[in-house]
Amino acid sequence: xxxxxxxxxxxxxxxxxxxxxxxxxxxxxxxxxxxxxxxxxxxxxxxxxxxxxxxxxxxxxxxxxxxxxxxxxxxxxxxxxxxxxxxxxxxxxxxxxxxxxxxxxxxxxxxxxxxxxxxxxxxxxxxxxxxxxxxxxxxxxxxxxxxxxxxxxxxxxxxxxxxxxxxxxxxxxxxxxxxxxxxxxxxxxxxxxxxxxxxxxxxxxxxxxxxxxxxxxxxxxxxxxxxxxxxxxxxxxxxxxxxxxxxxxxxxxxxxxxxxxxxxxxx
Amino acid sequence: xxxxxxxxxxxxxxxxxxxxxxxxxxxxxxxxxxxxxxxxxxxxxxxxxxxxxxxxxxxxxxxxxxxxxxxxxxxxxxxxxxxxxxxxxxxxxxxxxxxxxxxxxxxxxxxxxxxxxxxxxxxxxxxxxxxxxxxxxxxxxxxxxxxxxxxxxxxxxxxxxxxxxxxxxxxxxxxxxxxxxxxxxxxxxxxxxxxxxxxxxxxxxxxxxxxxxxxxx
Numbered sequence: 512x513x514x515x516x517x518x519x520x521x522x523x524x525x526x527x528x529x530x531x532x533x534x535x536x537x538x539x540x541x542x543x544x545x546x547x548x549x550x551x552x553x554x555x556x557x558x559x560x561x562x563x564x565x566x567x568x569x570x571x572x573x574x575x576x577x578x579x580x581x582x583x584x585x586x587x588x589x590x591x592x593x594x595x596x597x598x599x600x601x602x603x604x605x606x607x608x609x610x611x612x613x614x615x616x617x618x619x620x621x622x623x624x625x626x627x628x629x630x631x632x633x634x635x636x637x638x639x640x641x642x643x644x645x646x647x648x649x650x651x652x653x654x655x656x657x658x659x660x661x662x663x664x665x666x667x668x669x670x671x672x673x674x675x676x677x678x679x680x681x682x683x684x685x686x687x688x689x690x691x692x693x694x695x696x697x698x699x700x701x702x703x704x705x706x707x708x709x710x711x712x713x714x715x716x717x718x719x720x721x722x723x724x725x726x727x728x729x730x731x732x733x734x735x736x737x738x739x740x741x742x743x744x745x746x747x748x749x750x751x752x753x754x755x756x757x758x759x760x761x762x763x764x765x766x767x768x769x770x771x772x773x774x775x776x777x778x
Numbered sequence: 779x780x781x782x783x784x785x786x787x788x789x790x791x792x793x794x795x796x797x798x799x800x801x802x803x804x805x806x807x808x809x810x811x812x813x814x815x816x817x818x819x820x821x822x823x824x825x826x827x828x829x830x831x832x833x834x835x836x837x838x839x840x841x842x843x844x845x846x847x848x849x850x851x852x853x854x855x856x857x858x859x860x861x862x863x864x865x866x867x868x869x870x871x872x873x874x875x876x877x878x879x880x881x882x883x884x885x886x887x888x889x890x891x892x893x894x895x896x897x898x899x900x901x902x903x904x905x906x907x908x909x910x911x912x913x914x915x916x917x918x919x920x921x922x923x924x925x926x927x928x929x930x931x932x933x934x935x936x937x938x939x940x941x942x943x944x945x946x947x948x949x950x951x952x953x954x955x956x957x958x959x960x961x962x963x964x965x966x967x968x969x970x971x972x973x974x975x976x977x978x979x980x981x982x983x984x985x986x987x988x989x990x991x992x993x994x995x
Contacts, residue, residue, distance in 0.1 A: 741780065748784050757788070767791045771781050777794045 515747035518709045522740035524733050526571045532699045534732075536689040537565055543686045544573060544661065548580040551629040553684045554653035556661045559669040560688030563733025566663040569688070570634045583631035583658060589641045593648055597622065600633070600658070622657050629659040639668035646672065654681070690730025697721040700739055712743070715760040723765045727774045734774070742768035827910065919948035919955075926958045938962040953985035960991055969995050 521530070540558070547553050560566045567587070574585045583603050597618035598608050604625035613621065635641070641649070641662075653660050664672070666687065672678060673685065691699065697716065704713035728734035745764050749757040757764055769775040780787060906928055913921040926941035942959035945952070956979040960972035976992040979985070 744780055745784075745787070748780070752784070754784070754788075763791070766794065767787055770790050770794060771787055773781070775794060777790045777797070 513747060513750050514709060514712060515743045515750065518704060518707070518712050519740045519743035519747065521703050521707055521709075522736040522743070524736055526568055528572055528575060530703065531568075531572065532695075532702070532732075534565075534691050534695045534699070536691070537569065540686050540688050541569060541573070543684075544569065545577060545580060547684050547686075548573075548632050548659065548661075551659065553682055554629055554656060554659055555650070555678070555681060555683040556659065557669050557673060557683060557685045558661055558663040558688070559666045559685060560663075561666055561690070561731065563731040564688040564690060565732050566688055567636050568732075570636055570661065570663055574634060581631045583626070583633050585634040585636070587636050589635055589638060589645060593644065594618065596645075596648070601625065603631075619652070619655075619657075622652070623655060626657050629653075629656050632659040632661055634661045634663070636663045638662035639664040639672075650678070650681070691725075691732060691735065692730065693721055693725035696725050696728070696730070696735055699735070700724075719762075720760060720765060723762065727769050734772075737772050738765075738768050738774070741771050745771070827907065917948065919945050919952060922948055923952070923954050923958070926955065926962075930958050930962055933965070935962040935965045939966070951983055953979065953983065953988045957985075957988055957991055960988075960995070964995060 544556065544558065547556055558566050558569065570585060573580065574582045584600060593615060594611065597615065598610060598613075601608055601618055601622055604622075606621075606625075635649070649660050649662070652658050662669070662672075669685070673683065697718065700716050700721065701713050704710070704716075724735055724738050728738055742760065742764055745757060745767050746760060748754070749764070757767065766775065770777055782790065906925065909921055909925050909928070912918075913925065922941055922945035926938050926945055929935070929938035929941060938958055939962045942955045942962065945955035946959070949955075956975055960976045963969070963972040963975065973992060973995050976988050976995070980988055980992065
């Protein structure tokens with residue numbers, strides 16, 4: 512197995528926190544989110560960004576790495592029903608609750624007794640999938656200052672929810688994650704490879720290659736990783752199977768990677 | 779793992795390359811077409827410029843050729859030709875009474891006569907092009923007379939004749955076009971034609987300058 516096969520693993524799209532990258536937009540969003548969680552004043556926080564900009568990574572990072580804030584629960588997907596959701600939250604207070612043991616109102620009043628003053632934060636990822644009723648329940652819980660909620664969602668949907676009447680009048684905070692610049696993409700690829708002793712591969716990425724990646728990924732973190740992973744896989748196969756023409760990092764192999772990932776449509 | 783088989787990916791890449799080359803080719807062809815169109819327009823303009831000046835030659839040479847081939851009777855015919863054009867314009871100017879006053883206004887201020895040549899001296903050939911373009915747009919008597927005067931000064935008499943006729947079509951009551959016509963005809967060795975033209979003009983209009991020229995012929 513050549514180096515490329517190992518190097519590509521560094522660019523898998525997962526929430527491995529060792530892949531942390533301090534891009535300007537990420538650092539700014541992180542600081543804003545930590546600050547707002549520490550103040551316990553804003554009941555509803557909207558973390559907005561296009562898919563793949565790092566919203567989930569940021570929530571995961573804060574949940575696992577930042578000890579100065581209190582995350583009650585990190586819901587990776589809003590799959591819950593109303594009661595299940597409230598029961599899950601109440602169980603965080605250390606109480607064993609049977610499903611359907613209490614009514615919704617009872618669950619809320621118990622939560623009120625167990626939590627309060629926005630001390631704990633609940634993260635809900637992919638919140639654009641929440642139904643109207645679920646959003647309304649979150650609004651009630653945050654209004655009563657039981658929990659602070661951070662709703663991570665796609666930018667468009669987030670702005671749509673925020674524009675609704677029952678959010679317009681409430682104290683909310685909007686934090687946005689933007690795409691990476693080409694310099695950041697270059698720095699990310701380089702630092703990731705160098706940190707894992709792939710200096711030879713890191714030195715292959717020239718400015719023009721980084722620009723190519725930026726142009727096709729549009730600064731999207733997930734797409735960037737996907738493109739780099741794919742080009743490394745192409746180089747791995749070409750070197751392993753003797754396709755000399757495709758064994759080096761250049762515009763040809765990058766174009767092939769873009770075709771393979773669907774960024775270029777050849778049909 | 780790739781989404782495509784490697785050899786299939788190579789084929790897709792080659793297909794993409796072909797598409798890109800085709801796009802480039804189309805773009806290049808587009809640019810070439812644009813350039814060709816621009817060049818054609820340029821050529822058309824050039825030829826239009828060239829033909830603008832020679833056209834009077836064809837008219838006048840036709841006249842002069844007839845002059846040359848037929849010694850005496852023909853000048854009358856040729857004069858008739860010129861008469862035809864001038865008479866046509868004459869019809870358009872029934873205000874014979876007004877004419878003298880207009881002409882008198884001009885003649886006392888003889889500076890005006892000198893002004894036009896001065897301008898022409900300044901403009902030279904570049905100016906001629908501007909005047910031709912200007913005439914194309916405006917078809918004004920003033921521009922036509924300037925062009926006629928320019929050609930007269932440049933001793934291009936046939937062109938001067940053509941533009942004098944052109945100017946007189948615009949305003950037949952103005953003496954200047956007839957005077958240039960007469961001067962040019964005289965310079966071309968046809969004083970009779972010049973005399974005839976001036977006397978036709980003076981039948982209906984008054985111009986000291988035209989009269990003086992007629993007397994000097």
